[in-house]
Amino acid sequence: MQTPIKIAVVGSGLVGSLLAIYLKRAGHTVHVYDRSPDIRKINFSGRSINLAMSNRGWRALDDLGLGDTIREIAIPMDKRAIHLVDEPLSYQPYGKEGECIYSISRGVLNRQMVTLAEAEGVEFFFESRVWDVTMADATLHTGETEKGPWDDLKYDMVFGADGAFSRIRHRMQRQNMFNYSQEFLNTGYKELNIPANPDGTHKLDKNSFHIWPRHDFMLIAMPNLDGSFTCTLFMPFEGENSFESLKDKETLEAFFAKHFPSTIEVIPNLVEDFFKNPTSTLVTMKCYPWTFEDKVALIGDAAHAIVPFYGHGMNAGFEDITILSQLMEQYGDDWKTIFQEYQKSRKPNADAIAELSYRNFMEMRSKTADAKFLLQKKIEKHFSENHPDKWLPLYSRVTFSFRPYAEALAIGDHQKAIMDEVMLMPDIESKWDTPEVEARILELLTAK
Template sequence: MQKPAITIIGAGLVGSLLATLLAQRGFPITVLERRPDPRKFGFLGGRSINLALAERGWHGLRVAGMQERMRSIAVMMRGRMVHDLNGRTNLQRYGRDDSEVIWSVSRGALNMALLDAAEAAGATVHFDRGLVSVDWACMDLQFRDSDGTEHSHHAGIVIGADGAGSALRGAMAAQQELGERFEPLGHGYKELEIPALADFPREQLPAELADALARGERYAIEPHALHIWPRGNYMCIALPNAEGSFTVTLFLPNEGEPSLQTVVSAKQAREFFQRDFADTVPLIPELEKDFVGNPTGLLGTLYLDRWHYEGRALLVGDASHAIVPFHGQGMNSGFEDAVELADLLESRPNDCAAVFAEFERRRKPNADAIAAMALENYVEMRDRVDDADYLLMRELDRLLADRHPGRWVPRYWMVTFSRIPYLTAFERGALQSSWLREWIDGVSSIDQLDLPAIDMQIRNKLDFLPTDA
């Protein structure tokens, strides 16, 4: 049976993976992307938070046959390296050992690898094609390139993987109510960089880093961690890149003190960092230049009540459920979309209306769940990672996981190291968190707890979870 041709709008991470998976299954695939080809013209920086690749994302890459390609561009992160105001550090592991880690990946490097994979699978990719309009009656799509030239493309089925500002979503909304709403976080971000030691300006290289460079080291700080400088209502994070640099991201409120309104100039940026992130200042030689020159990123959550239009158009990834980046799951969730959709289309290639409806039914509750957990994780990262009660809850969480394997499963583990549905992780995590708060109320150490009574409550009230998912 001949499979229908599919047009994908957007050659970013999700669009490129989806194109690969569908082309590998025998679908004729055309991808149109508004940006130039990053493999020829470079990847646009300055507003690209590094990606945290977890099990859900790895699964999509394994299905596409890309696991080996990833080894050269992914850096293992064992846990959160928390930096206090005095420069002291504390590593909080994500899992029990190095079998439970996440991986830092440069968005640009991953996108280029995915584009190579899509084309190798047989997909046709056109760059410099920004979607202008859709004639839904005849399914003719109009595009415009950077020179202003118009291009037409006929599509039988069109899938929008064109991000939070999706042009296809706008065209669909003109035809039917999607129930779109965007909830801004009230915070934005600035991207900075800790360069690889070999790339440091020699006159700005601190003596201890010069010694590290002489020993052949590449990284200025511990490479196998996600670094966090939590400061209450704001924070910095730094994720390692394969060549030795770190992408540093400052998250600040849009208003108030300090905020993106009060820290504006190069001088204000340096004074702010010297006060609140002093140990980073020697590590970011182009602090002022990057702060002033890089754009301010916006943060928020996109919700839609409806993701598809009949059997003709569907939205996936950020185009349908963009979230804030604080659980590191935006890409991972989008890759889950791609695998789920590819499987559904392969099973019913000539009934796209049913496939699109089933895809939305399966994925939307999970998208809403990870959106909620990402918002919760921002508060945890910026305000709680050095809080005594949080650390005690975390210690007890791990202890109970060891005492009740498969029955007590930490929420972070469910989200990050398994493919348990996000909704299950959200609901089960909420229950377990309420119990943890109840159990540690009024105590200062694990030794003060009645563990046999806690064990009995867990055995009586919690079922086993399929943790091999």
């Protein structure tokens, strides 16, 4: 147990709420501020992508004994379901038997996390706008408008868990030697919905992550507990097949009939949802340092916002908390060292998962429908099953292990170089599971 101090967490999202529980369990007084209303009292819909909880996220919850509570609102997905035009539905397992990721509604999980934090004794201040922080003495400045008047709220420490456009980071950016970058994809997203059957069952296989890959754009669907699916359409903002091109009911319906014919029967409110829900942006945000002395620290998206295509935004943020908690146990009250070691440990891994997430965007929208790519994955899986000590596929290393993201990226690049050579072998399509191919991979592993 550390010496109790008074800590403010700015942001009541998933990372902020979980961090508050960890800090409270460590003996501190914890206040959480959020400019939005209490999420438990509002309708949360229209601009969300369902979460994909995997091992790193579960570890952060299980370490507190909360994992089983959250599993009650999660649906396991052990495979991708690939929907191509004029071809039969195909499935791609995520990992070994029993390995799966879990679909969770962001709104449902966030409500649960706030309730769990309150049960621990964390105090929440909703509709409280934090405009600035005096970093030298951890004083928050809140008020109705950015131009004041403000109330000054003094704390011993402040955590910025307030997302990709963090106000706490905005203050830190004005320091000397603070590096910051943001990069938007030219692709946006829009939420759609597949309702449940009249009897409450799912219209599609509920234990699959459904993908309609179409090269420059794609549709995904993830299951919800009520029998519905949250769908997300990813498209360029401009161009031939883009949000800009879908201006009216007739164009939209013709577009879906051509590119997503299998959805016509299962998305009855396509037109209403499409024109009602906003088109949202996707950004990768990087910065450093993440901390200031022993007073202020960034965590989650405030420190490293990433695009959602590996399903690791939440998982990476939860792992931030796991590492921070381990350092708190190791260094006790030495918060300067805790903060320094925290950012040194997490920064390379945050950069790595950002890169991996961008690459998975390319994979999901096009390669999941590519025969050579699918053959390569079969070869990798076959070799990994025969030599589990020598080869763990990149996806499994990222999603079903606790190894550092930076290590996964480096080893993944190494494995890709090997597979690029293997795929050039003559007649690889017919002899992919032969001892000859296995021997070649072993040879390349030794050589490289």
